[in-house]
Amino acid sequence: MTFDEQIAARTMWGEARGEPDDGQRAVAHVLVNRMRDGRWGANLASVCLSPSQFSCWGAFDPNRKKMAALADDDPALAHFAELIRNATIGTDMDPTQGATHYCAVSIPPPAWATGAVASGSFVQIGNHRFFREVQ
Secondary structure (H helix, E strand, C coil): CCHHHHHHHHHHHHHHCCCCHHHHHHHHHHHHHHHHHCCCCCCHHHHHHCCCCCHHHCCCCHHHHHHHHCCCCCHHHHHHHHHHHHHHHCCCCCCCCCCCEEEECCCCCCHHHHHHHHHCCCEEECCEEEECCCC
16 A cells, blocks of 8 residues: 555544445545645645644544554555545546535534535535535
8 A cells, every 4th residue: 555545544544434335435535536626735645634634633533543553454444545546546436526525414514614504515425414615
C-alpha cells in the first residue's frame, strides 16, 4: 500500500468503519472528490491530514491512538484501500453526487449546509449526510 493509501485507509477506519458498505464507499468518494477539487491538497494524504477536517486525526480523538496501533497489513485497512482505489480509478460510481463534505445525521449540519438540508439537496447514506459546497 502506498503512503497515500495508508493514510486514506486509516482515515476511513476512523471515520467509517461502523458504516454499511454503501456508507464506506461514500466516504471514500468524499476523500477522492476533495483530492480532485484540490482545495484540501493534491494527494490523499494531504486531504486526510488537512487541519480540522477529519475528527479521527484530532489530537484528543480516541480513534487516533487506535488507528496508529493498527498493523499496516490489517485486513480492514486493505478493504478500505480497495474502496479508495475503486473510487480513484472510477470502477465504483460516486453515490454522493460529487460531495466534498459529510456529517453524521446525529449532529446539526454545518451552517453553510442548512439550506441544502432544508431543500433536500443532500444525499443520506448510512448514518451520514453528504453535501457539495455551492460555489
